[in-house]
Amino acid sequence: MSELYIYNSYTRQKEKFEPITPGHVGLYVCGPTVSGESHLGHARPYVTFDVVNRYLQHLGYKVRYVRNITDAGHFEEEGREAEDKVGKKALLEKLEPMELVHKYTSLFHWAMNRFNCIEPSIEPTATGHIIEQISMIEDIIAKGYAYEVNGSVYFDVKKYAASHDYGKLSGRVLDDLLETTRQLDGQDEKRDKADFALWKKAAPEHIMRWKSPWGVGFPGWHIECSAMSSKYLGERFDIHGGGMDLQFPHHESEIAQSTIAHGCAPVNYWMHNNMITINGKKMGKSYNNVIKLTELFSGDHPILEQAYHPMVIRFNILQSHYRSTLDFSNESLQASEKALKRLWEAYEALKGLTAPTGQEAGDAALDQKIRQAVAECADFMNDDLNTAKVLANLFDLAPVINSMKGGIIGTDAISAETFSLLSNAFKVYLEDIMGLQALQQANDEKLEAVMELVIQMRKEARNRKDFEASDKIRNMLASAGIMLKDEKGGEMSYTIQ
RNA sequence: GGUACCGUGGCCGAGAGGUUAGGCAGAGCUCUGCAAAAGCUUGUACAGCGGUUCGAAUCCGUUCGGUACCUCCA
Numbered sequence: 020m021s022e023l024y025i026y027n028s029y030t031r032q033k034e035k036f037e038p039i040t041p042g043h044v045g046l047y048v049c050g051p052t053v054s055g056e057s058h059l060g061h062a063r064p065y066v067t068f069d070v071v072n073r074y075l076q077h078l079g080y081k082v083r084y085v086r087n088i089t090d091a092g093h094f095e096e097e098g099r100e101a102e103d104k105v106g107k108k109a110l111l112e113k114l115e116p117m118e119l120v121h122k123y124t125s126l127f128h129w130a131m132n133r134f135n136c137i138e139p140s141i142e143p144t145a146t147g148h149i150i151e152q153i154s155m156i157e158d159i160i161a162k163g164y165a166y167e168v169n170g171s172v173y174f175d176v177k178k179y180a181a182s183h184d185y186g187k188l189s190g191r192v193l194d195d196l197l198e199t200t201r202q203l204d205g206q207d208e209k210r211d212k213a214d215f216a217l218w219k220k221a222a223p224e225h226i227m228r229w230k231s232p233w234g235v236g237f238p239g240w241h242i243e244c245s246a247m248s249s250k251y252l253g254e255r256f257d258i259h260g261g262g263m264d265l266q267f268p269h270h271e272s273e274i275a276q277s278t279i280a281h282g283c284a285p286v287n288y289w290m291h292n293n294m295i296t297i298n299g300k301k302m303g304k305s306y307n308n309v310i311k312l313t314e315l316f317s318g319d320h321p322i323l324e325q326a327y328h329p330m331v332i333r334f335n336i337l338q339s340h341y342r343s344t345l346d347f348s349n350e351s352l353q354a355s356e357k358a359l360k361r362l363w364e365a366y367e368a369l370k371g372l373t374a375p376t377g378q379e380a381g382d383a384a385l386d387q388k389i390r391q392a393v394a395e396c397a398d399f400m401n402d403d404l405n406t407a408k409v410l411a412n413l414f415d416l417a418p419v420i421n422s423m424k425g426g427i428i429g430t431d432a433i434s435a436e437t438f439s440l441l442s443n444a445f446k447v448y449l450e451d452i453m454g455l456q457a458l459q460q461a462n463d464e465k466l467e468a469v470m471e472l473v474i475q476m477r478k479e480a481r482n483r484k485d486f487e488a489s490d491k492i493r494n495m496l497a498s499a500g501i502m503l504k505d506e507k508g509g510e511m512s513y514t515i516q
Numbered sequence: 517g518g519u520a521c522c523g524u525g526g527c528c529g530a531g532a533g534g535u536u537a538g539g540c541a542g543a544g545c546u547c548u549g550c551a552a553a554a555g556c557u558u559g560u561a562c563a564g565c566g567g568u569u570c571g572a573a574u575c576c577g578u579u580c581g582g583u584a585c586c587u588c589c590a
Contacts, residue, residue, distance in 0.1 A: 049590075057590090064590045189585075195518050196586070240588080262590030269589090292590070293521095299582070303589060338539070339529060344522080344583070351528045354540035361539085364553085407530050411538035421554055425547085486549055493551075504553055512553095 021401045023078065025258075026342060028266065028289040029188050033403055038257050039287065044080045045256030046072060047248040047286075049265055050142070052089040053123040057130055058309045059332070059347060060262075060295045060302040066333050066454075067292045067341040067404075068260045069136040073452050074400055084139040085251050087244060088127075090120040091145035091227060091237060116226050120146075130312045133329040135454045141251050145243040149229045152238045152246045155280050156217045156231075164279045168208045170220030170234035176213040179275050188274060188289060189267035215272050217242050241272035245285065248273075254281035263291040264301075297322070297347045310347070324349040327356070328458050334359040337406040337453055356458075362410070363457055364514075365417035366445045368424040374438050375430040382432040385419065389437055392416055393444040400452065409448055416441065425507050459515045470501075474511045477503070 216239035277285035318326030380386030
């Protein structure tokens with residue numbers, strides 16, 4: 020079996036994954052800022068890294084998955100007044116900041132749940148780690164890489180860059196950063212344009228504020244991840260994930276802070292997912308093209324032609340590689356919906372098949388083909404999580420399964436062992452690793468009993484060639500959203516729309 | 517302006533120096549009381565122009581187009 024290789028943004032190449040502590044993996048992913056509702060763009064990293072988490076566990080690693088909640092709120096835009104993002108919105112909505120934070124955190128959890136994302140092992144909040152952040156800042160000041168001005172503390176990037184590889188992660192050259200023509204406010208406080216805030220003095224109207232050695236203020240955005248990741252995963256840990264847009268300045272700053280504070284680079288493997296675009300443009304507030312997750316699930320948005328099930332979105336995300344941009348469209352999602360249904364029905368059919376008992380395959384070529392397709396899935400996952408290819412292979416197997424179900428191919432065409440490999444592959448890849456679920460949740464027993472009765476009645480009608488009655492049953496069910504299908508051999512199955 | 521990345525058949529989307537990705541849609545056939553599924557068959561794709569090579573969609577150069585980051589951002 021092949022070994023896991025992941026693309027490390029830091030070195031810009033695929034590298035063999037080797038954990039720091041054998042058998043264990045420390046995984047940190049930048050979580051959401053809970054000052055507003057999550058949108059489609061947010062779905063991508065959390066689904067992507069859910070699969071990373073699931074896959075590592077599948078490989079037998081014990082994973083500590085830490086994903087933060089940014090609830091402290093940092094400055095809106097440096098070009099304007101430094102203001103607390105969370106605090107500002109709260110005033111508009113006449114809510115307490117923590118009330119707002121609570122609301123959007125709950126909504127985020129609800130959405131993650133709908134996406135069938137496994138909960139992180141630890142979900143630390145920025146407001147819950149002010150002390151850790153302050154002490155880390157103190158440490159950086161003590162080491163001479165940060166300075167205080169008027170109650171704010173800035174990281175001295177130039178000094179850091181003199182002896183460290185600043186900009187390597189994001190492929191940036193410090194001189195270029197210094198040349199940026201952008202005129203930013205509050206720059207006069209900084210010694211250098213490239214410096215970033217570790218702690219900001221709070222303006223009087225700033226709601227979220229904490230006491231610190233430098234006066235009342237709030238932490239800079241980047242410091243929270245450094246403080247919390249080192250607290251829970253150690254000063255050096257295995258994987259840090261997040262969206263590509265966080266590479267600079269967020270992750271670059273994290274590296275600089277942590278390197279000074281802890282004397283070593285914080286992360287072995289940096290993983291970044293690409294953006295979701297809509298009509299070719301990144302989805303984001305500033306582009307005014309945001310589709311919230313609640314809108315996506317309900318279909319309540321001018322762009323949306325219909326509601327999309329969370330699993331359809333998850334599947335759609337998994338059909339592309341996480342490092343490629345993914346363009347949203349109704350057409351694409353609708354195609355995914357049909358595809359997922361088809362694949363899932365094949366999976367259900369597979370579960371219903373009677374396993375062959377023979378050691379020998381009736382059709383050696385087919386048997387070999389299945390074994391190869393299944394074996395390749397592991398290689399695809401190991402090749403930087405290529406879920407798209409895994410799905411393609413499973414799709415290749417769907418006709419085989421459907422043919423077995425329809426009796427076109429006997430199950431004895433393949434050996435008992437191959438059948439078991441096949442069954443296992445569908446379960447492991449679809450459910451365990453990709454975290455997919457049936458579009459329709461398990462029906463309740465009473466409905467099932469009623470359906471059994473209806474099916475029985477329709478069978479009887481068909482047996483006496485009373486097609487008027489049998490069609491009526493099917494049509495009425497259809498208008499109630501239940502699709503009845505006649506299977507080969509007189510059996511019937513149904514799906515709920 | 518700086519720095520990256522991308523441009524694949526009607527649409528989405530993998531791949532990557534020589535062999536069908538896959539999905540959706542379309543066409544034909546089979547099965548079926550009908551329907552829906554399902555099965556089989558089918559598709560002269562890799563932005564343009566040069567170059568390297570026995571061979572390039574895949575490497576190099578260049579042109580055009582697009583995107584992202586440089587500022588909060590998943």
